[in-house]
Amino acid sequence: MSTGDWVEADLDELEIDEHEHHSAPLPVVAIVGRPNVGKSTLVNRIIGRREAVVEDVPGVTRDRVTYDANWNGRRFTVVDTGGWDPDATGMNLRIAEQAQVAVELADVIVFVVDATVGATDADEIVGSVLRQSGKPVILAANKVDNQQLELEAAALWSLGLGEPHPVSALHGRSSGDLLDVVLDALPETPAVTFGTERGPARVALLGKPNVGKSSLLNKLAGEERVLVDPMAGTTRDPVDELIELGGRTWRFVDTAGIRRRDRELQGADFYAAMRTRAALERTEVAIVLIDASEPLTEQDLRIIGLVIESGRAMVVAxxxxxxxxxxRRYYLEKEIDRQLVRTPWALRVNISAKTGRHVDRLVPALEKALDSWSTRVPTARLNAFLTELVQQTPPPVRGGKQPKILFATQASVEPPKFVLFTSGWLEDTYRRFIERRIREEFGFAGSPIEVTMKIREKRGKKDK
Incomplete structure (x- = not known):
């Protein structure tokens, strides 16, 4: 029986996220309004999934957060903003400033008002500012769950922004009608297309709270795109930003700081942690930011473990x-080597997000990690290497028999996965030895790799 008769490895095709194939910039819809009127709930309704963090507490959304959306085959970008309060001070003022920036960048503004409360003084002031913006403004009367409230929503004509459009973001009532009005106001949008060209590489910024993720993103962007505050936890939604670095465009995702174990989290923090995991799943490479001025913590190591578990390429900054x-640097390097002994392949860069020191070294590290993540070793070369390796260091004997590696193939990339077809069980230590030698021979710096085995089933004599 030939080896080819029983080798059944699946050679996975690369999965390409079709929604990332944007050649032209998409028109932008900004969702604005005072705190807790249901903006994030409306955003979730528009994009068709629970991605914006929602909680019945003002101030849960703190940055301007962008999402791709499409309606009736037309694509656009939705920007969820923090509550816009004209009387805001301190952190609330910063949130309001981010909302104003979103308005400046938008093609269409959806102004969300709580129909159950009616127009407040704050709504009147925001409405006045929006009228002066010169942008198309669509007035969404939210929380209209019945016909009686629909009649009461008519009172919002007083804001001078045209017809109020009654909607229930929570229950979906009339949300389609609202989107039709949005599309009519938007400039021509590109149709949804499917192709083979990749969009910008997606980079997740991970780390415990207040480690400097937002500062790094602002430094890379060359402007303040996300809020930076000494108070931990100011980022809760993953924030997507397109940034030009090293002659190419990257899509950076600034995530909420992962605090502790999920079971210890409550409310918005719990959902923010879930969003962070979801953000990681839709990126190719992660930058794990660690505070070099403090010893490595269990939290840092758990975040690194999360990236490994997700199979993403990784740079530790x-x-x-x-x-x-x-x-301290000398001893810190030794500590890092010791604590990251299980992930010696992770690329490491020493930086200062505040001053910008060595931040330029991130791009070569990211590019190297991504190259490793998508590397495929030719089957013939892999088997020639393993044949020589096994001759020099054969697998340990198990149960009186020495297992043989009959054939090997790289089953997939992103992340690279290798399958060893064997005549018996290979000890974990030997598989780790093979993984280490594969790395020495073929590289894979910055990328996890997985080595699994498929044991040949014993056959009858007629099959031998």
């Missing part, structure tokens, strides 16, 4: 390196 003196 040690932030605040400028705060570490020379003596």
């Amino acid at each position: 040690f932030n605040k390196w400028d705060l570490v003196d020379e003596d």
Whole structure:
């Protein structure tokens, strides 16, 4: 019986996210309104999935957050903003400023008002600002769950923004009608298309709260795109930003700081952690930001483990390196080597997000990690390498028999997965040895790889 008769490895095709194939910039719809009127609920209704963090507490959305959406075959970008309060101070003022920036960038503005409350003084002021913007403004009267409230919503004509459009973001009532009005107001939008060209590489920024993720994103962008505040937890939604670096466009996803184990989280923090995991799943490579001025924590190691578990390429960036003196740097390098002994393949960069020191080293590291993540080793070369390796260091004997590696193939990329077809069980230590030698021979710096085995079933004599 030939080896080919029983090798059944699936050679996975690369999965391409069709929705990332945007050649022209999409028109932008900004969702604005005072705090807690249901903006994020409306965004979730528009994009058709629960992605924006929703909680019945004002101020849960703190940055302007973008999502891709399509309606009736036309594509556009939705921007969810923090509550716009004209009397805001401190952190609330920063949130309001982000909302104003979103309005400036938008092609169409959807102004959300709580129909059960009616027009407040704050709504009147925001309405006045929107009228002066010169942009098309669509007035959404939210929380209209019945016909009686629909009649009461008519009172919102007083805002001087035209016809109020009654909608229930929570239950979906009349949301399609609202989207039809939005499309009529938008400039011509590209149709949904499917092709083979990849969009920008997607990079997740991960780390515990207040480690400097938003500062790094702002430094890379060259402007303040997300809020930076000494108070931990100011980012809760994953924030997507397109940034030009090293001659190419990257889509950065700034995520909420992962605090502790999910079971210890409550409310918006719990959902923010879930969104962070979802954000990681739709990226190719992660930057794990670690505070170099403090010892590595269990939290840091758990976040690194999360990236490994997701199978994404990884760059570990040690932030605040400028705060570490020379003596401490030497011992810190030793500590890092010891604590990251299970992930020696992770690429490491020492940076300062605040000053910009060595931030330019991130792009080569990201590119190297992505190249490794998509590397495919030719089957003939892989088997020639393994044949020589097994001759030099054969597998340990198990149950009085020595297992043989009959054939090997790389079953997939992104992340690279190898399947060994064997005559018996290979010890975990031997498989780790093979993984280490594969890395030494073929690279894969910055990328996890997986080595699994498929044991040949014993056949009858006629099959031998």
